[in-house]
Amino acid sequence: MSAIVQTRDARRRVSVWRPWVSQEGMVLAASIFFTVACNAAFWRAYAGTGALESARGWVTAASLATAMTGLHFLLLCVVMNRWTAKPVLSVLLVVTALAGYYSHHYGVYLDPDMIRNVLHTDSREARELLTPGLALPVLAALIPVAMVWWTRIPAQAPAPALLRRVLLMVAVAAVTTGALLVSFQDISALMRNRTELRHLIAPGNYLVSLIRVATEDPAAAVRARQPVGSDALVVGRGDGKPRVLVIVVGETVRAQNWGLNGYARQTTPELANLDVLNFTDVSACGSSTDVSLPCMFSAQGRRGYDKRAIRESESLLNVLDHAGIATLWRDTQGGCKGVCAGLPFESLVDARVPELCNTERCLDEVLLHDLRAKIDTQDRDQVIVLHQLGNHGPSYYQRYPDQFRRFLPVCESADLGKCRQAEIVNAYDNAILYTDHFLARLIETLGADDTRDSAVIYVSDHGESLGEGNLYLHGMPYAIAPATQLKVPMVMWLSPALAADRHIDIGCMRQRLDAPATHDNLFSSVLGLMQVDTTVYDPSQDLLAPCMGRGHG
Structure with missing residues (x-):
């Protein structure tokens, strides 16, 4: 009997060290953690603008940090309740740490195109990206995850809890708005001139991009495509x-x-x-x-x-x-x-x-x-x-x-x-x-x-x-x-018989090899080479047309 009592006493003593934290308090702490610990890529890019060389730039940084924290707080408050707070925050903490790692170490911008790339990555490609370097951000994320599960969320009656949530969201929205207004000109100019920076702000970057990708028309990929060149x-x-x-x-x-x-x-x-x-x-x-x-x-x-x-x-x-x-x-x-x-x-x-x-x-x-x-x-x-x-x-x-x-x-x-x-x-x-x-x-x-x-x-x-x-x-x-990501090599080889049959002047072509070209040239160049007549053929985009003795046909 004494052993049972001792066990209960031990549990009671341990529970004393488990603090009670409201849902909103937990969300606010997580939002601050995201801003400070998971956005190194954003802060590095901001510093790269030269803004931190003046006191005004530091004020703008403080406004940005306050706004980032507030916006994430508002976003998370919309989707969390007492039962979902811990599991959702746990996932977000780990994923955001990983997102921050890739953005910081590889310069990755998590816009919708990048999210599509991630979703379309096969298992082989994914395994190559799982490097030992990921251990540190994951371990760092597990500390706040452990804290999330260590704390206890008090139960509240629905009506008072809803009122409390709304009032806090209004207060945070006011503080966020105020922070933006303090440096409105600078923040507006920054986001207008460097729109890509928003794709570095985690977890908002991948959450918003994921929502945009998920809400795209799912039937578009399977329904009949619009005919092109059916007259070919x-x-x-x-x-x-x-x-x-x-x-x-x-x-x-x-x-x-x-x-x-x-x-x-x-x-x-x-x-x-x-x-x-x-x-x-x-x-x-x-x-x-x-x-x-x-x-x-x-x-x-x-x-x-x-x-x-x-x-x-x-x-x-x-x-x-x-x-x-x-x-x-x-x-x-x-x-x-x-x-x-x-x-x-x-x-x-x-x-x-x-x-x-x-x-x-x-x-x-x-x-x-x-x-x-x-x-x-x-x-x-x-x-x-x-x-x-x-x-x-x-x-x-x-x-x-x-x-x-x-x-x-x-x-x-x-x-x-x-x-x-x-x-x-x-x-x-x-x-x-x-x-x-x-x-x-x-x-x-x-x-x-x-x-x-x-x-x-x-x-x-x-x-x-x-x-x-x-x-x-x-x-x-x-x-x-x-340019390292957008400039690409392109090479063409024609058998002598094909060049002769299409009356392609190779000397003429060699004189044009340094002229600007793009991926856009592929479509009509292929149609011209294969002698395909269609209304979608554009001779101005055909790289061979100027040196083809008999033109397109």
């Missing part, structure tokens, strides 16, 4: 050989490190020995695959960019299909993002080719493994898209076989913050060497086939930041994305 016809063809065009969509290769563009290192030695056309000034549609891929295969492109219209309209491949040209999309990455919907598609992510694949991934050469056999199944014109894994980060060192490990030493970690920038660049450049080899092999394969006229167009979907300005990876908002 192949014109001007004689009884010549069938044609095959292979479009290689590169991944995360930036123009700055492309050997043919004059990079200090020759990262494209094999292409340099081939008769290719290298376009030196090419801009991407976006800074992420989720944006660029649908955009570059659309009729609108960046010049008429409308994300919804692009996703709800047919693509270049559909126009080719309307014209009777066979299409095929082959992929070692995350799919075609709707570009090939309803058309032949092959994922080689889980291919079983021992010399090219391991238990995690296949090297890009698996796309060439049985390509000739695929081509031989068709006796008509065809366009094949090869979507590479390419230079997908952060594990650049895993994107190439050992024989392309030429630039040393390399970063052999997905946690780029643990490597010197030179090591990151070495691994990245080795991956470009492998893409160079991949393209050379493809051209060799097509060039050896004298039963068809052939061509290759290679263009990367977007670039990459490798630590410049403390930015890594890609996906920054388009308006502020650096």
Whole structure:
């Protein structure tokens, strides 16, 4: 009996040390923690504006901190009650710590496009981002999580609790408004001139972006797309050989490190020995695959960019299909993002080719493994898209076989913050060497086939930041994305027979290689090369048209 009494006394003594905290008090403490501990990326960006060099800038910082805390408090008060407060706050504390880590260490902006990228990331890509560096923010978040569960929330009658909640929200709203008014001019100018900064304020950034993505029309991806180029016809063809065009969509290769563009290192030695056309000034549609891929295969492109219209309209491949040209999309990455919907598609992510694949991934050469056999199944014109894994980060060192490990030493970690920038660049450049080899092999394969006229167009979907300005990876908002994320390489190869048949003046083309070009040029350049006549063809966007003796037809 005495043991039972002692146990009860012990529990009673422990409970004394468990404080009672109201729901609102818990939410306020969490909001302060978010502002102070989870927004290093935002405060670094704010300091980067030079505002903290004056007393006025510090006052503005205090106003921002008060407003951030208040807005998060108001947002959380709307969705929390006595039963949901602890589990919801626990999840938010951990997720916000992770979001803050990626924003601070990689320069990631959690806008809706980035949230879509996260949601579309496959398990292999996700595992690469789970680095040992995450342990510290997770452990730091577990301290406030433990405190949340240690405290006790008192029960209150519904009516008084609601009144208390409303009064506190009104008071906090007043304080928040006052803080904004104190520095209204400076905050207004900051958010007007640097609109992207709002995507660094956690947890509001990912919560608002997630809501926006979740409320998008879910039926848009599955319902019939708006027809594009349904009038398409192949014109001007004689009884010549069938044609095959292979479009290689590169991944995360930036123009700055492309050997043919004059990079200090020759990262494209094999292409340099081939008769290719290298376009030196090419801009991407976006800074992420989720944006660029649908955009570059659309009729609108960046010049008429409308994300919804692009996703709800047919693509270049559909126009080719309307014209009777066979299409095929082959992929070692995350799919075609709707570009090939309803058309032949092959994922080689889980291919079983021992010399090219391991238990995690296949090297890009698996796309060439049985390509000739695929081509031989068709006796008509065809366009094949090869979507590479390419230079997908952060594990650049895993994107190439050992024989392309030429630039040393390399970063052999997905946690780029643990490597010197030179090591990151070495691994990245080795991956470009492998893409160079991949393209050379493809051209060799097509060039050896004298039963068809052939061509290759290679263009990367977007670039990459490798630590410049403390930015890594890609996906920054388009308006502020650096050139490293938006400038990409583009190469074209035409078999001599195809160039002669289409009366393409190669000398004329070489004189135009330094002119600005964009992803927008892909759509009409492909239609022109394949002699597809349609109302959506735009000769002003066709890179070949000025040097094509007989024009489009």
